[in-house]
Amino acid sequence: MPSNPIVHVAGARPNFPKLAPVVAALDQSGVAQRLLHTGQHYDERLSGVFFRELGLPEPDANLGVGSGSHAYQTAAMMTALEDDFLSTPPRAVVVYGDVNSTVAAALVAAKLHIPIAHVEAGLRSGDRAMPEEINRIVTDSIADVLLTTSSDADANLVAEGVAPERIHLVGNTMIDTLLRLRPQFDRGAAARLGADGAYVVATLHRPSNVDDPERASTLVSALHGIAEVATVVIPLHPRGGARLREAGLAEHPRVIATDPLGYLEFMGLVEGSAAVVTDSGGIQEETTVLGVPCFTLRSTTERPVTITHGTNRLSAIQTVVAEVAEAVAAGRPADWPVPELWDGQAGPRVAERLLATL
Numbered sequence: 588m589p590s591n592p593i594v595h596v597a598g599a600r601p602n603f604p605k606l607a608p609v610v611a612a613l614d615q616s617g618v619a620q621r622l623l624h625t626g627q628h629y630d631e632r633l634s635g636v637f638f639r640e641l642g643l644p645e646p647d648a649n650l651g652v653g654s655g656s657h658a659y660q661t662a663a664m665m666t667a668l669e670d671d672f673l674s675t676p677p678r679a680v681v682v683y684g685d686v687n688s689t690v691a692a693a694l695v696a697a698k699l700h701i702p703i704a705h706v707e708a709g710l711r712s713g714d715r716a717m718p719e720e721i722n723r724i725v726t727d728s729i730a731d732v733l734l735t736t737s738s739d740a741d742a743n744l745v746a747e748g749v750a751p752e753r754i755h756l757v758g759n760t761m762i763d764t765l766l767r768l769r770p771q772f773d774r775g776a777a778a779r780l781g782a783d784g785a786y787v788v789a790t791l792h793r794p795s796n797v798d799d800p801e802r803a804s805t806l807v808s809a810l811h812g813i814a815e816v817a818t819v820v821i822p823l824h825p826r827g828g829a830r831l832r833e834a835g836l837a838e839h840p841r842v843i844a845t846d847p848l849g850y851l852e853f854m855g856l857v858e859g860s861a862a863v864v865t866d867s868g869g870i871q872e873e874t875t876v877l878g879v880p881c882f883t884l885r886s887t888t889e890r891p892v893t894i895t896h897g898t899n900r901l902s903a904i905q906t907v908v909a910e911v912a913e914a915v916a917a918g919r920p921a922d923w924p925v926p927e928l929w930d931g932q933a934g935p936r937v938a939e940r941l942l943a944t945l
C-alpha cells in the first residue's frame with residue numbers, strides 16, 4: 588500500500604541527530620511519513636531542545652512511556668507502538684541506533700509483518716552486559732534493511748549470517764547533522780560556563796561507570812586529576828549525575844558540572860575543547876569528525892572505526908589522567924583521517940535505499 592506512511596520511531600537523545608537527515612531527505616521525495624516519539628526521554632534538555640535545534644517536525648504522536656526498568660519500559664513501548672501501527676498501518680518502520688525504543692519498535696513491526704529498516708546497523712562491542720548490545724543484536728536479527736555506518740559493521744552482520752544483499756553501507760547520518768549545523772554551533776558556551784584556556788569536556792552516563800558508587804568515586808578522582816591540568820566541563824546526564832555529585836565531583840575548583848546541554852551548545856563546547864573523556868557512543872564519532880582527541884572510558888567500543896580512522900582511543904581510569912595531560916600538552920592534531928562516507932550525504936543515501944527497497 589504505497590500511500591501508507593514510512594514511520595520513524597525515536598525516543599532517546601542519541602536518536603534525534605540520526606533521524607533528522609533521513610526525515611529531511613524523504614521529505615524531498617514527497618513520500619508520506621510519520622514520526623513517533625516513544626517518550627523514553629521526556630526532559631526538555633534531553634528531547635525538546637533537540638527537536639527545535641535540529642529542525643525536526645513535532646512528533647505525530649508521543650507515546651509518553653517515560654522511565655522504568657528495561658522490561659517495563661520496553662513492554663510499555665511495545666504495547667503503545669502496536670496500537671499505533673494497527674490504527675495507522677506503516678509502509679515500513681525505520682529505527683535508529685541501539686536504545687530501548689529501537690528494539691521495541693523493531694519487535695512490534697516484525698510481528699505485524701511490517702518491513703523494518705535499521706539505521707546504524709551492525710555495530711558490535713562484543714559486550715553483552717551492555718543493554719545496547721542486546722538491542723543491536725535483536726534489532727539486526729529481525730530488520731529487513733540494514734543500513735550501516737562503516738564496513739566493520741557490514742563484516743559483523745555477514746559473520747552473523749545476514750545476507751549481504753540486505754546490508755547497505757550508507758555512512759553516518761549523525762555526521763550529516765553535525766556538518767549541517769556546524770556553522771551554528773554555540774561557540775560561547777565554554778566562556779559562559781566559566782571555562783577559560785584549554786579545557787576538557789567529560790560525559791559519563793553508562794551503567795557500568797555510574798551505577799556503582801565505588802566506581803563513580805574512582806572516576807571522580809580521575810576527573811579531579813585531569814582538572815589539575817585543565818578545566819573539566821561535565822554536563823551531567825540524569826542517569827548517574829547525582830551519584831557523581833555525591834562522590835564529590837564539584838569539589839574541585841576546576842570542575843564545572845552543569846545540567847545537560849542542547850545540541851548546539853554541547854557541540855560548540857566539544858569543538859573548542861582540548862580533549863574529551865566519555866563513555867558515550869555518539870561522541871566517539873563526533874570527536875572523530877571534529878579532530879578532537881577522545882578518551883573513551885570503556886574496555887570495548889562498538890565503533891572501532893573511530894580508533895582506526897579517527898581520534899578516539901579506549902582508556903582506563905588508571906591511565907586516563909596521564910593520557911589526557913599528554914593530549915592537552917600536544918595540542919589538537921593538524922590532520923586526521925575521517926571514515927569513508929561520513930560526508931554529510933548519508934541521509935539522502937538512506938532515503939534512496941528506503942524508497943528503492945521498501
Ligand code: UD1
Nearest residue numbers: 599600601627628629630633654655686687718719825826
Ligand atoms: C539511554 C540509552 C543509551 C543512551 C542514552 C543517552 C537505552 C538502553 N539506553 O540511556 O544507550 O546512550 O539514553 O542519553 O535505551 N531520565 C530523566 N529524564 C529523562 C529520561 C531519563 O531524568 O528524560 C532518568 C531517569 O531516572 C531514568 C534514567 O534517566 O530512569 C535512565 O533513562 P533511560 O532512558 O532508561 O536510559 P539512559 O541512561 O538515558
